[in-house]
Amino acid sequence: MGPVTENPFLIAIINMSIVFGVLIALGVLMTLLQYVDPTKKKSKPVAAPAPAAAPAAPVADPAAAQDNNEIIAVIAAAVAACGVSSEQIAFVRRVDLKNSWTMNARAEAISVRKECF
Amino acid sequence: MFEAFIVAIASIWTDSGFAALTSGHCIMILVALILLYMAIGKGFEPLLLSPIAFGCILANIPKNGFEAPGVMSVIMYGINHEVFPPLIFLGVGAMTDFGPLLANPKTLLLGAAAQAGVFVALLGAMMLGFTVQEAAAIGIIGGADGPTSIYLAAKMAPQLLGAIAVAAYSYMSLVPLIQPPIMKLFTTEADRKIVMKQLRPVSHFEKVAFPLMSTIVISLLLPSVTALIGMLMLGNLFREAGCLDRLSDTAQNALMNTVTIMLATGTGLTMSADRFLTYQTILIVILGLVAFIGGTAAGVIFGKLMCLVDGGATNPLIGSAGVSAVPMAARVSQVVGQKANPANFLLMHAMGPNVAGVIGTAVAAGTMLAMIGPVAK
Numbered sequence: 001m002g003p004v005t006e007n008p009f010l011i012a013i014i015n016m017s018i019v020f021g022v023l024i025a026l027g028v029l030m031t032l033l034q035y036v037d038p039t040k041k042k043s044k045p046v047a048a049p050a051p052a053a054a055p056a057a058p059v060a061d062p063a064a065a066q067d068n069n070e071i072i073a074v075i076a077a078a079v080a081a082c083g084v085s086s087e088q089i090a091f092v093r094r095v096d097l098k099n100s101w102t103m104n105a106r107a108e109a110i111s112v113r114k115e116c117f
Numbered sequence: 118m119f120e121a122f123i124v125a126i127a128s129i130w131t132d133s134g135f136a137a138l139t140s141g142h143c144i145m146i147l148v149a150l151i152l153l154y155m156a157i158g159k160g161f162e163p164l165l166l167s168p169i170a171f172g173c174i175l176a177n178i179p180k181n182g183f184e185a186p187g188v189m190s191v192i193m194y195g196i197n198h199e200v201f202p203p204l205i206f207l208g209v210g211a212m213t214d215f216g217p218l219l220a221n222p223k224t225l226l227l228g229a230a231a232q233a234g235v236f237v238a239l240l241g242a243m244m245l246g247f248t249v250q251e252a253a254a255i256g257i258i259g260g261a262d263g264p265t266s267i268y269l270a271a272k273m274a275p276q277l278l279g280a281i282a283v284a285a286y287s288y289m290s291l292v293p294l295i296q297p298p299i300m301k302l303f304t305t306e307a308d309r310k311i312v313m314k315q316l317r318p319v320s321h322f323e324k325v326a327f328p329l330m331s332t333i334v335i336s337l338l339l340p341s342v343t344a345l346i347g348m349l350m351l352g353n354l355f356r357e358a359g360c361l362d363r364l365s366d367t368a369q370n371a372l373m374n375t376v377t378i379m380l381a382t383g384t385g386l387t388m389s390a391d392r393f394l395t396y397q398t399i400l401i402v403i404l405g406l407v408a409f410i411g412g413t414a415a416g417v418i419f420g421k422l423m424c425l426v427d428g429g430a431t432n433p434l435i436g437s438a439g440v441s442a443v444p445m446a447a448r449v450s451q452v453v454g455q456k457a458n459p460a461n462f463l464l465m466h467a468m469g470p471n472v473a474g475v476i477g478t479a480v481a482a483g484t485m486l487a488m489i490g491p492v493a494k
Contacts, residue, residue: 002487003204008243008252012236012486016229019477022338023229026476029330034219039322088152105427 137179137304141390147190148393152283155290162290165263165381168386172385187192196278196383199271201376202264203348208373209264209475210328210352211365213443218314219323223423224435224466228418228473231439232481234259234412238404243402250274251493253485255401255432258285259443260478261292267384268345269482272491284405288378292445293452295406296413300437300453303417309457311432313466324357324407330415331476339483346479367474371491412440416470438467441474 005011034040072092079089122147128134144453151476152158156166175181175189195201213453218224239256247255254274257266268279268284288295328350336343336436420436434454450467 003249005488006243006249008236008240008249009490011249011485012240014486014488015367015481016236019232020226020229022335022480023225023473023477025334026331027225029334030219030222030225030327033326033330035321037320039320055394095197 122200126490132180132240134181137409139179140389141394142177142179142476145177145393146389147175147391149177149388158469162286164377165286168378168381169286169388172382173388174372174385175382176386176389183386187339192379192383193386193424196267196387197271199268201270201342201383202271203344203378204372206345206349207352208376209443210349210354210357211368211371211476213349213353213356213472213475214468215327215472216319216324217316217355217465218472219319219327221466221469223427224469225424225476227416227419227439227470227472228475228477229439230436231412231416231470231474232260232477233415234314234408234410234440235462235478235481237411238250238408241404241407242400247397247400248274249489250276253489255404255438256408257281257485258288258401258405258480258484259412260441260474261289261409261412261440261466262284263289263382263477265345265441265478265482269381269483269485272486273489275493276392277397277401279384279389279393280401280411281405282384283388284402285340287402289404289442290447292409292442293449295409296437296446296449296451299410299413300417300434300449303387303421304433305413306431306457308421309454310457310461311424312458312461313435313463314315314430316465321359325359328353335476335480335483337403338360339480340488341486342479345482346476349475351478357382413437416440420475432461432463432466435463435467438469438471439474439477441471441478443471443475444468446474447471 004015075092076089152166152170152173155161156163156170159388165379171483181189181192235256236259237256238259239252241250242255252268252271254266254272257269263282263285268280268283274281278383332347332350335346339346350363352368354366354443355361360364415438416439417433418436420431420433423431423436424433432454433451434450435447438450440446443452447464447467450464451464454461454463
């Protein structure tokens with residue numbers, strides 16, 4: 001099949017229109033890709049717990065505030081006796097006795113780590 | 118005995134290349150030596166110009182016997198049957214990050230606008246008496262995309278392939294000299310100082326889905342460039358998949374280097390004196406320059422238009438990167454922008470139109486193949 005047209009102006013106009021058309025269509029599809037991205041939907045719930053975690057700290061704080069100041073002072077002194085400044089204590093948290101299995105596992109993990117390293 | 122010795126010497130002389138050496142061959146060998154000096158001495162695209170120039174020397178050795186089956190005929194088969202350009206595109210795809218384009222899709226328009234240079238050269242070529250197929254092959258030099266130029270020239274004007282390839286690669290290496298004056302001509306100091314907003318991060322999903330989506334859309338629309346676009350996007354998929362690093366590494370390095378040697382040497386082999394030393398070659402070199410200037414100017418002017426429309430968010434300098442020449446043209450945008458404002462970093466913004474230019478040139482080539490059609494071989 002021969003050339004559709006041999007008019008250079010017509011070739012230029014038709015060709016440029018097609019180049020723009022194809023690239024605009026690609027641009028639209030790229031924008032669509034951004035919106036249909038399934039991994040983006042997953043990332044939103046991950047971001048959501050972050051603000052949820054923030055209120056958790058104040059919950060722990062009132063519990064700590066309820067502690068007897070004397071007990072906190074004793075704990076700070078005991079920690080200081082181990083060679084750590086009391087200023088380095090970030091918080092003192094009450095152990096939840098309901099999670100005793102978890103606490104046991106954590107204590108064992110700490111002791112094993114000490115043995116290993 | 119003395120007579121036999123003379124006859125033997127005469128026979129060796131008659132069979133030697135010296136006996137058939139013409140002034141044309143000598144001129145072409147001289148041209149090749151100049152190209153080699155530019156490549157090795159001046160550092161202009163040495164990876165491409167060196168094998169092109171060496172191939173040119175080989176092509177101008179009389180009685181070289183390259184027509185007979187052998188390695189040179191295999192290389193020429195790859196050139197004449199468009200084997201190498203898609204393989205080069207595989208490597209280019211594996212090296213290209215489409216992230217800046219995906220983060221700012223409007224820069225696709227700059228890649229499209231810069232294709233205007235192709236049609237300025239096409240118009241000029243037809244006015245100078247080239248056939249419509251030859252004019253289309255010459256025009257694509259303005260796309261500043263070597264493999265696409267060779268691909269289209271092999272299909273539409275095989276007799277001009279050598280001149281077109283040399284013009285395309287020479288101007289690509291001269292992008293840092295050609296573009297800055299045009300960029301400054303069409304922009305003000307204030308335009309060049311514009312600092313663009315940081316691009317958004319692009320997800321893995323977008324980067325993997327893009328090559329698949331663009332291959333399907335462009336190939337269905339322009340099947341004649343399926344080989345080029347398909348290989349470009351396959352290489353990009355290797356890069357972005359995250360589990361194909363070995364293939365990506367091979368495509369970017371070993372395969373790319375091997376095919377570059379074949380493609381560039383093969384291009385040099387097309388530069389025989391009888392085909393290259395013509396009046397048409399000079400016209401092609403001039404038209405190639407016109408195409409480059411036209412493409413750069415169109416990209417910058419469209420960038421300026423975009424800047425006006427989006428309230429000064431776009432630095433018009435990134436428009437010049439729409440002429441492919443990846444990543445050289447984007448680097449030029451960065452350098453010119455940084456001269457106006459040393460705290461400005463346009464490189465990643467310019468990569469958007471730069472890679473859009475590669476797609477735009479392939480689309481322009483496909484459209485011309487569909488509209489005008491290849492020459493009968």
